[in-house]
Amino acid sequence: MSAFVWLTILTALRILARNRMRAGLTMLGIVIGVAAVIAMVSIGEGAKQAVQAQIATMGTNVIIIFPGVTSASGVRGSQGSAVTLTVSDALDLKKRIPLLSDTGWAKRDVMQIVYGNRNWNGTVNGVSPSYLTIRDWSFTSGDPFTQTDVESAARVALIGQTIVGNLFEPGEEPVGAVIRIKNVPFRVIGVLAPKGQSAQGSDQDDVIFIPFSTAERKVFGTSFIGSVGAMFGSTDQVEDLPMAAEQIREVLRARHRLQAEQEDDFTIRTQVDIGKVQEGTSETLTMMLFAIASVSLLVGGIGIMNILLVSVTERTREIGVRMAVGAKRRHIVMQFLIEAMTLSLVGGVLGIILGVTGAKLTTLIAGWPTIISGNVILLAFFFSLVVGLFFGLYPANKASRLNPIEALRYE
Amino acid sequence: MMSALIQCEDVWKIYRVGDMEVQALRGLSLTIEQGEFVAIMGSSGSGKSTLMNILGCLDQPTKGRYRLNGIEASNLKPDQLAGIRNQQIGFVFQSFNLIPRTSALENAQLPLFYRGLSLKEQRAQAAAALGRVGLQGREHHYPTQLSGGQQQRVAIARALVTSPSLLLADEPTGNLDTQSSQEIMRILDQLNRDEGITIILVTHEVDIAAYAAREIVIKDGQVLSDRLTKTRPTPSPVGG
Ligand SMILES: Nc1ncnc2c1ncn2[C@@H]1O[C@H](COP(=O)(O)OP(=O)(O)O)[C@@H](O)[C@H]1O
Ligand SMILES: [Mg+2]
Numbered sequence: 001m002s003a004f005v006w007l008t009i010l011t012a013l014r015i016l017a018r019n020r021m022r023a024g025l026t027m028l029g030i031v032i033g034v035a036a037v038i039a040m041v042s043i044g045e046g047a048k049q050a051v052q053a054q055i056a057t058m059g060t061n062v063i064i065i066f067p068g069v070t071s072a073s074g075v076r077g078s079q080g081s082a083v084t085l086t087v088s089d090a091l092d093l094k095k096r097i098p099l100l101s102d103t104g105w106a107k108r109d110v111m112q113i114v115y116g117n118r119n120w121n122g123t124v125n126g127v128s129p130s131y132l133t134i135r136d137w138s139f140t141s142g143d144p145f146t147q148t149d150v151e152s153a154a155r156v157a158l159i160g161q162t163i164v165g166n167l168f169e170p171g172e173e174p175v176g177a178v179i180r181i182k183n184v185p186f187r188v189i190g191v192l193a194p195k196g197q198s199a200q201g202s203d204q205d206d207v208i209f210i211p212f213s214t215a216e217r218k219v220f221g222t223s224f225i226g227s228v229g230a231m232f233g234s235t236d237q238v239e240d241l242p243m244a245a246e247q248i249r250e251v252l253r254a255r256h257r258l259q260a261e262q263e264d265d266f267t268i269r270t271q272v273d274i275g276k277v278q279e280g281t282s283e284t285l286t287m288m289l290f291a292i293a294s295v296s297l298l299v300g301g302i303g304i305m306n307i308l309l310v311s312v313t314e315r316t317r318e319i320g321v322r323m324a325v326g327a328k329r330r331h332i333v334m335q336f337l338i339e340a341m342t343l344s345l346v347g348g349v350l351g352i353i354l355g356v357t358g359a360k361l362t363t364l365i366a367g368w369p370t371i372i373s374g375n376v377i378l379l380a381f382f383f384s385l386v387v388g389l390f391f392g393l394y395p396a397n398k399a400s401r402l403n404p405i406e407a408l409r410y411e
Numbered sequence: 412m413m414s415a416l417i418q419c420e421d422v423w424k425i426y427r428v429g430d431m432e433v434q435a436l437r438g439l440s441l442t443i444e445q446g447e448f449v450a451i452m453g454s455s456g457s458g459k460s461t462l463m464n465i466l467g468c469l470d471q472p473t474k475g476r477y478r479l480n481g482i483e484a485s486n487l488k489p490d491q492l493a494g495i496r497n498q499q500i501g502f503v504f505q506s507f508n509l510i511p512r513t514s515a516l517e518n519a520q521l522p523l524f525y526r527g528l529s530l531k532e533q534r535a536q537a538a539a540a541l542g543r544v545g546l547q548g549r550e551h552h553y554p555t556q557l558s559g560g561q562q563q564r565v566a567i568a569r570a571l572v573t574s575p576s577l578l579l580a581d582e583p584t585g586n587l588d589t590q591s592s593q594e595i596m597r598i599l600d601q602l603n604r605d606e607g608i609t610i611i612l613v614t615h616e617v618d619i620a621a622y623a624a625r626e627i628v629i630k631d632g633q634v635l636s637d638r639l640t641k642t643r644p645t646p647s648p649v650g651g
Contacts, residue, residue, distance in 0.1 A: 003530040018512065321508045324469060325522040325569065326497020328490045404469050408508065 008335050012342040015311075023343060026307040029300025030347030030387060031354060033293050034380045038355025040289030041376045043362060046369035047285075055275045057195040057204060059135040061238050063100075063245055065231040065252070066267045084265040086226045087212070089255060090128075093233065096251050099244040100233045104131035105212065107229035109220055113208065114180040115167040122163050124181055124208045126215020132158075134234045137209075142175040142190030145211050153213040157186040161194045162206040184218055186210060241270040297383065301391035304343050308336060308395035319399055320407025332400040340392025341385055348384025352377055414481045416576065416609055417443040417466060422475035424461050424632070435461040436472070437632035443611065445576065448603045450623035451613045458632040459613045460581055466611060467500050467579045468492040480576065497525050501570025501608075503580040507562045509554040509569075515541060516550040519568040526573070540568035544598055560591030567598060571608065578602065581613045596622045 016023045067084040087105055094103040106127040113122050125131075132144050137158075145156050159167075159174060168174050174188045195204040216225060235244050245268045252266055312319070319332060356377075359370040424436035435458045443449055451459050464470035465477055468484050469492075477485045480499065484492065496502075501522075509518045519537035528536075538550055544564040554562055563583060570578055580599065584592035600622050602608045614620050621640070628635040 002527060003533065004524060004527060007524060007530065317508065318510050321510060322521065322525075323493065324467075324496060324502050324508075326493050326525045328493045328525070330490075331525055405464055408469075408504070 008338045009342060012339040016342060026303045027343060027347030029296050029303050030344050030384055031351040033296030033300050034348045034351025034384055035355035035358060036289055036293040036296055037380050038352055038376055039358045040286060040293060042359035042370040042372045043368060044286045045371040049371060050369050054198060055271060058271055061235045061241055062134060062271045063233040063241060064269045065248060085228050085231055087228060088226060089252060090231045092255060093248055093251055097244060097247045099235050099240050099247065101236050102130045102134055102234055104128045104134045104232045105228040106131050107215060111182050118167050120163060120166040122206055122208050124210065126212040127209050128212050131232060134232045138193045139190045140193050144190060150211045150213050153217050154211060155184060155186045155214060156189045158190040158192055158209040159188055160192045160205040160207040162203055163208055164191060182219055241272055245270050297387055301387045304340055304388060305391040305395060308340055308392060312395050312399045316407050316410040319402050320404050323404035324408060329400040333396045336396035336399050337389060337392045341388035344384045344388030348381055352380050415442045416445045416480060418478040420476045422472045422477060425473045435632055439633055441634060445609055446607045447609055447625055448623045449611045449625045449627060450620035451611065451627050451629060452620055453629035457629045459629055463579050463581045463613060467502060468495045497522055499576050501575040501578045503566050503570050503583045505582040505585040507566050509562055509565055511554060514551045514553060515546060515565045518565050519572055521569055522573045536572055540572040544568045559587050560594055563587060563595050571602060576609060578608050578610045584619055592619060
């Protein structure tokens, strides 16, 4: 860079240091704007990744089919309230739709579980063996149940980490232990690996799986044999989800003999749909913060313009002298633009520091995950530069158009 | 044949203030050769500063021609005029016009700043210019830490740092006491004699004008009288 630019930057910094209070107040808008951008993107990215991680715990390329109608507001009648989905629906879907790599089904209820002198109200799920693979459950010890267990309606159970924590002593091996569900003894044959919270915020580890046949015949006391609480399907490719969902709809409508004008008596959700809902909420938040950031940057920019106009007036004589000794228009324009950009850049850097600190504090205090990316910092830096440039243009241009004689005579 | 440094032919400067017309210069003609030391005198409002501004390429005549070093300056663009000021002209003002809170060295550097010289060269030349006006050791003083006479010497250093062919001084001693005025005039006289810099000086005071070799009196925007003053003052035994 030329000596001219360096010296101008130095001069700008000196003027800034001289009027620290004034410069500080001027920069406030930029500082807040940039800090808001950094904080908003860091928190937004953190939330997005957390949600994606939660959605991934649902399994891979999963389609869920609930019985019952979805009202316009999206609220479903309580799960299983309508007896519209059956095991034979699920089997037929798999047979008729090649896109589906597998289908599974489940039915659940909250029940008292007893082990020794401890008890716990946990969610008991009667599931098909395929359910465990579709939902990507893995095991810390033991094994899943087999087709033989299903056919014989064996009293075997797989238990989640929350159940383990509430019924067993630390270090005690649950596999092989006998627990009682609604007073029926079950042998624990596997312990599930933890999944944490679901995207909707429920504890996915507070769960017991038993064979669907066992649940129907020995625990739930179901009046409609073969009815399920929910069906699950999976595809090999995520792109196939919408097509598979549409085909499921057609098959089910045909099987349920629904007329053209009748509504579906079931609801289909794909993993992608659920992800979209979650991203939607974090997008609303991001938009709001974006609005705050833009307003702050605008206010900051106007502040810079204002202070520069004051500076041009205060330094009219100086401008006159510079013109007299040979400053061309572009020299004067450059000088004030560099001053404006120095102001906005210093503000931007302070804003970056404040924003990063804010994001870190959010993680520390509220426990929200945040992700600070280098790109955002670069963007904030660039943004403050542009604000300085844009709002510096008018004062700089004004200064450069002064008449040297009048400027020299200015009191 | 070498042309004169300054050639004014029928120069008019007319200011319009509302409906009023002020004729600050009325068909003024003037020739000044390279190396002259000229004093311009005249009552207040006679048009001296207006003339100086035109000679210094800060302003342009409303009518007429002004040639500096053979270049027609009356129809140049603002940036071209700025270039000429930077290359050929040095200004010394009555009110010094130093940039506040900026060191003597940086003030003297200012014209070089717009020449794209390296920082090192700028500093070296500015320091040398300050030395020529007797301010070595004061490079890092701010204007407020200098006396009026010293401030005006910084201004002279700033004017001569580019080795201009023309130095214009509009009442340079107007704000100074007698002793400082004499010091300033000795410096200007020396620059004119030793380095051949053409100096045009506006003053009201006869003993200041006496340093010059030629005296032009302006009245109502025209040259009233123009004469060579034979005697130049012998270097003063005081100081020096
Ligand atoms: N910018 C201007 N607008 C209007 N009138 C001006 C302007 N500058 C100078 N004048 C007028 O021109 C005349 C000459 O002014 P000036 O050259 O400053 O005189 P001097 O320097 O000899 O005192 C005066 O009558 C002054 O009022
Ligand atoms: Mg005057």
